[in-house]
Amino acid sequence: xxxxxxxxxxxxxxxxxxxxxxxxxxxxxxxxxxxxxxxxxxxxxxxxxxxxxxxxxxxxxxxxxxxxxxxxxxxxxxxxxxxxxxxxxxxxxxxxxxxxxxxxxxxxxxxxxxxxxxxxxxxxxxxxxxxxxxxxxxxxxxxxxxxxxxxxxxxxxxxxxxxxxxxxxxxxxxxxxxxxxxxxxxxxxxxxxxxxxxxxxxxxxxxxxxxxxxxxxxxxxxxxxxxxxxxxxxxxxxxxxxxxxxxxxxxxxxxxxxxxxxxxxxxxxxxxxxxxxxxxxxxxxxxxxxxxxxxxxxxxxxxxxxxxxxxxxxxxxxxxxxxxxxxxxxxxxxxxxxxxxxxxxxxxxxxxxxxxxxxxxxxxxxxxxxxxxxxxxxxxxxxxxxxxxxxxxxxxxxxxxxxxxxxxxxxxxxxxxxxxxxxxxx
Ligand code: LRH
Ligand code: MN
Numbered sequence: 001x002x003x004x005x006x007x008x009x010x011x012x013x014x015x016x017x018x019x020x021x022x023x024x025x026x027x028x029x030x031x032x033x034x035x036x037x038x039x040x041x042x043x044x045x046x047x048x049x050x051x052x053x054x055x056x057x058x059x060x061x062x063x064x065x066x067x068x069x070x071x072x073x074x075x076x077x078x079x080x081x082x083x084x085x086x087x088x089x090x091x092x093x094x095x096x097x098x099x100x101x102x103x104x105x106x107x108x109x110x111x112x113x114x115x116x117x118x119x120x121x122x123x124x125x126x127x128x129x130x131x132x133x134x135x136x137x138x139x140x141x142x143x144x145x146x147x148x149x150x151x152x153x154x155x156x157x158x159x160x161x162x163x164x165x166x167x168x169x170x171x172x173x174x175x176x177x178x179x180x181x182x183x184x185x186x187x188x189x190x191x192x193x194x195x196x197x198x199x200x201x202x203x204x205x206x207x208x209x210x211x212x213x214x215x216x217x218x219x220x221x222x223x224x225x226x227x228x229x230x231x232x233x234x235x236x237x238x239x240x241x242x243x244x245x246x247x248x249x250x251x252x253x254x255x256x257x258x259x260x261x262x263x264x265x266x267x268x269x270x271x272x273x274x275x276x277x278x279x280x281x282x283x284x285x286x287x288x289x290x291x292x293x294x295x296x297x298x299x300x301x302x303x304x305x306x307x308x309x310x311x312x313x314x315x316x317x318x319x320x321x322x323x324x325x326x327x328x329x330x331x332x333x334x335x336x337x338x339x340x341x342x343x344x345x346x347x348x349x350x351x352x353x354x355x356x357x358x359x360x361x362x363x364x365x366x367x368x369x370x371x372x373x374x375x376x377x378x379x380x381x382x383x384x385x386x387x388x389x390x391x392x393x394x395x396x397x398x399x400x401x402x403x404x405x406x407x408x409x410x411x412x413x414x415x416x417x418x419x420x421x422x423x424x425x426x
């Protein structure tokens with residue numbers, strides 16, 4: 001199913017009037033505050049988030065999986081589904097593949113299909129947390145950190161294979177997340193496990209194409225529940241430095257122990273020029289991979305406030321990679337991803353409204369109350385008319401979820417694919 005611009009245009013008609021009223025009201029009040037509204041809208045339109053190829057079907061937990069029917073059964077259908085998200089939101093202009101869940105058969109056809117849907121290929125993800133059929137070595141006791149050189153070599157070879165696949169697709173980065181760790185005290189020698197991991201990552205880094213980046217993703221626990229080799233930002237940062245200037249830390253919002261100050265981690269990594277990118281999601285307890293902004297929207301705003309400051313003050317840090325990493329247990333995966341895209345745009349727009357000059361003055365005067373007032377003034381602003389205008393300007397839907405439903409997308413997908421197609425991934 002492909003959504004044509006005309007379908008969106010006619011679907012927008014009934015809401016244009018209300019949009020223009022709320023937009024004009026907001027734009028005038030922001031203008032009076034000296035905000036460059038057109039720059040904010042341009043920044044929003046330019047902000048493209050990569051959709052994970054592994055999150056287009058119904059996710060699940062060990063306790064059960066409830067399909068949503070009409071799931072994409074192959075990479076072509078996954079690219080079409082991301083194309084639908086991009087047509088409606090105009091902010092989902094990239095797809096991030098996970099190998100071997102999504103190995104293309106016909107690279108030329110896949111690239112043409114992506115281009116036809118307005119998509120590029122973002123980071124490719126390796127997978128050394130599952131054993132592949134007929135694999136010679138097992139990752140049961142780890143991959144890049146394994147005590148067995150044969151296992152480490154197999155994992156290194158897999159990452160090199162993933163880079164080759166990414167090169168054929170035009171991707172420019174590799175994300176490495178390791179499940180490696182231990183479930184019981186005494187099971188691991190922490191230092192040897194970390195040294196093996198560093199040596200292995202350096203071997204992978206040595207084969208990284210000149211214009212590529214290596215993203216090292218950290219996580220405190222799961223699937224190992226006593227220790228994880230790359231457990232926190234500090235370990236990832238250390239490994240990125242040990243690899244070289246093309247290696248960076250990737251921040252998955254769900255990979256932090258409760259109440260961790262993630263915005264401070266983001267500011268430190270940007271100051272060090274080592275923030276590679278994000279896996280956006282939300283969580284109440286663990287790595288819940290819930291809809292972005294559905295549990296802690298203010299925390300997301302505070303992270304974007306540090307990002308906006310960093311993007312204006314840290315030329316040493318490259319433009320970060322924006323990706324979603326979520327899993328959908330009870331929602332329509334595409335509606336869930338649309339809500340996540342909206343929440344990311346909303347947090348970014350609110351952060352762009354923070355009066356950084358006034359905040360700096362208040363901070364220097366230790367006017368703590370005014371500091372909070374300046375931040376919350378921006379956070380309390382209903383920025384949705386700006387998001388709507390940013391989409392409208394480039395042919396997107398004013399209200400993507402409403403359009404998704406009024407265009408009967410899920411019904412069409414079920415008709416085309418039936419009730420039993422299962423998407424690879426989480
Ligand atoms: C690990 C993770 C990682 C992916 C996987 C699908 O929890 O966040 O980014 O490889 O999810
Ligand atoms: Mn992740």
